[in-house]
Structures are given as C-alpha cells and as structure tokens.
Amino acid sequence: MEVKDKNEGLRTMIPACSIAEDSGLVTVKVEMPGVPKEALEIRIEGNELSVSGNRRLDAPRGRYILKERRAEAFKKVFTLDDTISREDVDAALADGILTLKLQIKEAAKPRRIEIA
Numbered sequence: 001m002e003v004k005d006k007n008e009g010l011r012t013m014i015p016a017c018s019i020a021e022d023s024g025l026v027t028v029k030v031e032m033p034g035v036p037k038e039a040l041e042i043r044i045e046g047n048e049l050s051v052s053g054n055r056r057l058d059a060p061r062g063r064y065i066l067k068e069r070r071a072e073a074f075k076k077v078f079t080l081d082d083t084i085s086r087e088d089v090d091a092a093l094a095d096g097i098l099t100l101k102l103q104i105k106e107a108a109k110p111r112r113i114e115i116a
Contacts, residue, residue, distance in 0.1 A: 013055065013072040013073075013074045014074065014076070015030045015031050015032060015051075015074055015076055016030070016031045017029060017030040017031070017076065019078075021104075024103065024104045025101055025102070025103060025104065026084060026101070026102040026103075026104060027099065027100070027101055027102075028049075028078065028099070028100040028101075028102070029097055029098070029099050029100075030051055030076065030097070030098040030100070031096060031097060031098075032053075032055075032093065032096055032097065032098045033055075033096040034055050034057075034069075034096070035053055035054070035055045035093075035096075037093045039053045039054050039055070039056065040052070040053040040093070040098065041053060042089075042091055042100070044080075044086050044089065047079055047080050047081070047082075048077050048078070048079055048080065049077070049078040049080055049089075049100070049102075050075060050076065050077045050078070051074075051075070051076045051077075051078075051098065051100075052073075052074060052075035052076070053073070053074060054071065054072070054073045054074075055071060055072050055073075055074075056071050057069055057070065057071045080102070082105075083104050083105055084102050084103070084104060084105070085102065085103040085104070085105050088102070088103035089101070089102050089103075
C-alpha cells in the first residue's frame, strides 16, 4: 500500500497515519484532531482510497492573544494493490482517530497445501 499526500492549496494539514496488517485485515489509522465526521469524505476510485476534508475553527468571542491553530483542508491518498478488497471497507472516527479496516481478498491470503 502506497501513501500520497495530495494537498493542493496553501493552508493544508498533512494528517499522520499508520498502516498495519494482521489476520487478513489491513488497518489504517489517520489522525484527525478537531475534524468531525461530517467534514470527512472517504472514497475509493479504481486503485486509490482517498480521505479528504476540512478542519474548521469557531471564531473567538473576543480577540486572539495567541493563535497556533488554523482551519485547514487536506487530502490523503492510499494506493491499493490487487490483494485488497474494494467492497469490504469499514470506517470509524473516535477520539480524533479515523480507523479504516480493509479486508484482504481470500485468494491473496497464505494457505497451506497438503501433499497427496
């Protein structure tokens, strides 16, 4: 699985991610602090899985004394190989972490062959 950051614009964030494989399942975790699920879009097109969205900030009631946070857009693209199912994908967002679970196709899983 290959990862590309496709951020087209000046005000962008590049969310950190991790990818793990275990027992026929690929798990992708992407950091999404301050991004509600309504602001996310997850798509599969051909061999690309993309996660895009916007982090918005509420306007302060008064004036800023310090402002290190900003509203930002992002797009992260993962290139899927032929062993990963495009049909069986689960997504969940909890505690600022987007978790995607992708199934590995049965034909691609290792198997033992008995000798006749």
